Amino acid sequence: MSRPALTLHLATPRGFCAGVDRAIQIVERAIELYGAPVYVRHEIVHNKHVVDRLKDLGAVFVKDLDQCPPDRPVVFSAHGVPKSVPADATQRKMFFLDATCPLVSKVHVEAERHHASGREIILIGHAGHPEVIGTMGQLPDGVVKLIETAEDARAFVPVDATNLAFVTQTTLSVDDTSEIVGILQQRFPQIAVPHKEDICYATTNRQDAVKQVAQDCDLFLVIGSKKSSNSQRLVEVALRGGAKVAHLIDDASEVDWTWFEGVATMGLSAGASAPENLITDLIEAIRQRFDVTMTENDGVRETVTFKLPRVLTEATA
Known part of the structure; x- marks a missing residue:
């Protein structure tokens, strides 16, 4: 058949x-x-x-x-x-x-710099996420105020509206964060902004790629952990980008093949913590069931690398 x-x-x-x-x-x-x-x-x-x-x-x-x-x-x-x-x-x-x-460490440094300047600091992020806990923990308890939603941004009451700064979690939705930042800047025109975007290049690039391919997809799958903020955001971006249905899965074993009923076009991505072999394994499982025509968007080719701690490189040398 x-x-x-x-x-x-x-x-x-x-x-x-x-x-x-x-x-x-x-x-x-x-x-x-x-x-x-x-x-x-x-x-x-x-x-x-x-x-x-x-x-x-x-x-x-x-x-x-x-x-x-x-x-x-x-x-x-x-x-x-x-x-x-x-x-x-x-x-x-x-x-x-x-x-x-290192891009999370950059946010830590920004928060400390604002605190040293006497500014009240807002962190845009998700409560309980390890990155948020780490960033808030760079400064004394109560110094960093967490804002999670646009509603939080509208309700926030600063100590001094003229002496504010914000930083963000690096793995947020670009669109959601832009809305929150817009509200804060409208309410507090003097708020200090990051010298460079806090949402990391990898988060932005992956969300942009999903936007490029999600339109008109009957189904979109993202490989990544349920704990992974950036992976969860990719599912949201796919739905906003036009995918009719989107799911987050750890690997091919979590696919419910009934999802594919009536599906002619699908999209596929993976969060920043997901190994490439999980993608190739899923594609192989799909090929076993479908006559697949595969396309790939012309996305950003990432060349960023970060150095290892000196103690490891010197010991190796």
């Missing part, structure tokens, strides 16, 4: 970003240099496949420094940590490696 025809629009860029790649390399290199186990505080990135592979190599993932023996290396996740965490590790004389994405 002939297989039904399906046009698959593959979004480019997709998958790993430079910050995720750097964080994974830090864990891998630490295991190579210092042997197993290497402890990692929280998930290094939000993807169970990445975490499971690193576990197999010798990484041990923990929630708290109390679970780490003092004589083994510990790595802090790509999302960043409150200042109290490295301070605690230093007090315990632990050897630690900070895998915080």
